[in-house]
Structure formats: C-alpha cells, structure tokens
Amino acid sequence: MNLALDWSFYNWDLISNFVLKGLGFSLVLTLIATVGGIFFGTLLALMRLSGQKWLDLPATIYVNGMRSIPLVMVILWFFLLVPMIIGRPIGAEISAIITFTAFEAAYFSEIMRAGIQSIPRGQVFAGQALGMSYGQNMRLVVLPQAFRNMLPVLLTQTIILFQDTSLVYAIGAYDMLKGFEVAGKNYGRPVEAYLAAAVLYFVMCYGLSWIVKRIHKKIAIIR
C-alpha cells in the first residue's frame, strides 16, 4: 500500500480556476432542475389525479417512460434531439438544464402524487363546501399541505439530483467533477483530483442529508 499524495496540488489555484466554475454549474443545474422539476412534476401529478383519461394517460406514459430509462441515455437523447428540433446547436450546459428539468419532473411527480393523496378527502370536500374552485382548492388547501408533508422526500430527491449532475460528463458539460478532472489532467495528478472530488461530494451530500433529517424531526413534531 502506498499513497503519497502531492498535497501541493490542493491550493487556491485549483479552487479558483477549476472547481468554483464547475461547482457553480452543478449548483445552478441542481437548483433549476429542482424548481422546474417540482413545478412540472406537480402539473404531471395533477394530470394523473384528474380522473380524465386524456390527461392521465399521456402523463402516465411520460412518467413511467422517463423512470425506466437510464439518466445517461436521457441526457444523450436530449443532446441529440433538442438541436434537431430547434434547428441549431445548443451548448452541453443548456442541454443538461433542459434534460434534468424534464427528467426530474417525472420523479418529483411521483412524490407530489403521494403527497396529494396523503391529504384526507374531507379537506377537498370542505374546500368545495366553502365554494372554492378547483384551482383555489389546490392552491390554498391541498398543495401547501402536500408540499409540507413531502418536504423531506423532496429534499432527499434533490440530494440525489445533485449527485446525478455528475452524469453530464457524458456530454462534456463543465460541472464540478469535470473541473476536478481537468485540473487533474493539467497537473498530472488524477489521484489527488478524484479523491478531492469524492471528499467534496461526500461532505456536501452528507451535510445536506443531516439537515434534511433535522427538518424531518421538526415537521414531525408540529404535525
């Protein structure tokens, strides 16, 4: 066993020239895909719970389709199809943002569907008895509670999403992992680079999941 790390590899240069740029994209991608994914996921969930076949069926096909294909293949599909459809090339970064939003919408929709179904039917009836429209009922009564019940699960999914952003490697987008990889290649120190990447991902994901656990406890007490 011999692990003689070149500690001089870890310096401000590495962080400022390679890591920060990639980390920035990883975080932006996670943020946009989470917000967009929850938005479109909620729409998909509402479609599946609408009881209207013409809304339910396409949403079901979309969600189950996305969930049975590997994310890497979805990334490749969008990178191939989006430029074909809009007729001009787009960068790997934009393509990744579109892909992750579309892909995560399928997973978030399953979470939101469970959340909406966890609200007792009586709440909906009470809202209707007050004369609320479908939109008001959803916006003011059901969704806030569903969202709150599902917050820990949504956040856990966001951690998974953050880990999955490393897969943009497939189309060469510049994320955090890519930053470390490029730095490792430039300085001929791949071992140090990948180790640092693993440590950084671990610290961020472990820290986030620790926060999620605390939120979970807090919500559980109030309820």
Place this chain on the structure above:
Amino acid sequence: MAWDWQMFCEDTLERTAVPGCFGKDGDITYLDWMLSAWGWTVSVSLLALLLALASGMIVGVLRTLPNNPWAVRFGNAWVEFFRNIPLLVQIFLWYHVIPAIFPALKSVSGFILVVLALGFFTSARIAEQVRSGIEALPRGQRHAAMAMGFTTWQVYRYVLLPNALRIIIPPLTSETMNIFKNSSVAFAVSVAELTMYAMQVQEETGRGVEVYLAVTGLYIISAFAINRIMAWVEKRSRVPGLAAPSAAGGH
C-alpha cells in the same frame, strides 16, 4: 427525416450491408455489436447485483445486531459512505485511485472495477432495505427465537431473515431495476456496454435516433424482464396462509 434501420445490418469495418444481418467469419455487424453490448450490460448488472445482495445483507444485519454498537457504527458508516458519493465518482475512485494505492490492482480489468463500484454503491441501499425489513418485524419474533435457545446466527438465519427478506422483495425489485439503469455509467471507463455502444455508434454512423431507439428499447425490455422475474420470485417465496406483508402494513 428518413429512417435508416438498414445500418444495423452493416459491417462495422467496411460499412457494407451484410445479407442476413449477422456477420460471418469473425466480421461483425452493428446488430452483432449491439447484442454483445447488451450482454455486457446484463453481466455487469447481474454480477454487481450478486455483490450488492451479499454485502448489503451483511451490512444490513450488522446494523440491527443488539448490544454491538461498533457493528452498528460500522454499518452506518458503510451506508453513509457509499450513499453520499455519486456513482460516477465512485467508479473513478475504483479506476484511478484504488490502483494507485494498491499497485497489484493495476492489471484488473475495467469490467471488474465497474462491478465492484456498482455492487458496493448498491449495497448501501440494500443494507438500508434489509435493516428496515428486520426492524419492521415484531420484536417478539427475536425474543421468541432467543427464548428457544437459538444463537444470534440461528436467530437471523431461521427467524428474522426469512421474514424480513420476503417483506423487502418489492423495494429489492426496484433496486434491481436501478442496477440495470445505473450500469450505463460504466461508459465512463469504456466498458463496452449499451450506453458506450450508443455513444460510439452514433458518432460512427450518424444514425443517432435509430441507435438510441434500439438501445432504449433494450433497456426497457431488460427492466420489464426483471419486473416479471421478481414478481415470480415473490409469488414462489410467499408463505401459504400468511397475508401479503404490504397489506399488513409491514408488521
């Protein structure tokens, strides 16, 4: 856009159509190549699944051992470690970092390293399932077994695990399907599986849509096959007279 499914019958070297679509005398067509890539996907996934089940079961049991805080701590650390690092980064760790630490591993093929990475990555999730399965059992089961004079090994072997494993078949099904999907990450270290095939052939032939459609279809067929097999396993392993665990609320 016109379809060109004929390309699957082309020779991979000369790009000429081969009658019958399967290459002869050592030549291969894109169809041959795709089927072999599917074989790699299946082999990576099944071997990783074996490793994940074995190590996940051990770690999951460790986390439920009574009066053994260090075993529980080790189990928890194992799960947190493999769960909080992205799979792709773990594959790079196995591929670049581990052989640098243990030079003896330099000659090990990328295939084996990917199996190890995917297997241990999934073991953390399976350990979590096994633990929750054991904890979902009524406490009286363990106590009854102990009162019968069973050793700890016997308590797990004859009482807890047979019950717990039946409860967790549904989550294990989705983990098995996840392994197949996650095996696509092996492209990053050039294992010749389906995703690698899709990327390479897309570049060689420019027929991206056809290639991706075929590969995606194979992934969906694989997922469906696992689903059916696991449903069969669940049916075969059901204890007559016992209600379905899910209906009983995990109790």
